[in-house]
Amino acid sequence: MARPREFDPDEAMDKAMGLFWDVGYEEASLTELLAAMEITKGSFYKAFQDKQSIYLASLDRYNDKVISGTVAYLGNPAEGSGRARILGLFAKVAQAVELDGDRLGCFLCNALIDKAAEGGEAEGKLQAMVHRLESAFYKALQDDGQLNARDARETARGVLSAYFGLRVLGRSGLSKEMAADCIRQVEWLLARGGRAGQTA
Amino acid sequence: MARPREFDPDEAMDKAMGLFWDVGYEEASLTELLAAMEITKGSFYKAFQDKQSIYLASLDRYNDKVISGTVAYLGNPAEGSGRARILGLFAKVAQAVELDGDRLGCFLCNALIDKAAEGGEAEGKLQAMVHRLESAFYKALQDDGQLNARDARETARGVLSAYFGLRVLGRSGLSKEMAADCIRQVEWLLARGGRAGQTA
DNA sequence: AAGGTTTGGAACCAATCGGTACAAAACACA
């Protein structure tokens, strides 16, 4: 009954998220955004509201896709013990940096720094994601059943901050040695309450 | 022999650094920058080159003032053992967030994420600062003389990533409990090779 | 007080910002 749209809104959203992820909100000009999404202004403003709202949508998307994936991995018993899963996550991050040269970092982490996020709806979304990650670490630790709730919570938070630290360092390119050392330190954190996940 | 300038370039630089620190490069428009520095366009372009170069100068300034201060603190035997100094640094950061509501975070950490930095001169400056911090942690650990060089290096890097992690979390407001847990985890990292710096 | 210099502020610049309006193009249905 009408002309069909020539682009996949879902794909376009992915491209938009990719740009915001890479350069942040302010640095992503509308022109760059349109180029990344491979659509023109008309289509953009017909399909989406404006730059602000597509940024917020990108955050939601990151939560739904990436964070959920990470949470699922951390909660998947098939991937080994809780500690092994946590270490596996760190290893994957380090590997992405050193092998694929991934300098994107973590959208959540980047957005936490990006002040464009502050004050608006973004703040709540970000804190929710932080909480999801913390909980996922916590549950993984609980799965091993070697720590009481208090220690598990504490360890989860230590791991969380180490995780963000690694991703900050990864943003400017992480040497193999640096990454390995960071991970070994996480092993050390996890060693509390049981001999688990030791590699070296 | 001529009209003296009505502002203190040093103070103005401080204000500029403060703004870049807070909102990053791109988000700091020239107008905001001038307002923060309390000078007008004419004075600005007479005293400094342009926005880009004053940003780089801000990074240098941060290195000279803040990072140097941190390095000095970490290397000052009067502040206690090496481990105590490291924990003291973390405590000061946490305290600034929860007491003074400091949401600035760490300029170095913020700039590592801020993509405006990438590709240019900034990259080198940032990595130099990261390296200074790592070395300061390393030396503090060496002062206690309980770890061999290899373990000290590894621990320094673990502490460094925990430090950045804390500063990322601090940017969006850190709960007292979260901060305390993160610090207790650093204590745990430092506990290797000797019972030091324990508080709880 | 006069002369020489430098600063400070406003006017001005092209380019780009995010966003809107609208007409032509492309389809589904009849």
Add this chain to the structure above:
DNA sequence: TGTGTTTTGTACCGATTGGTTCCAAACCTT
């Protein structure tokens, strides 16, 4: 093949971007 509806691309909008130019004001030296 026409008609109606939606998408698409482009021209356009005022505001703001970083940056330059230029002159009057302010000062030091003599």
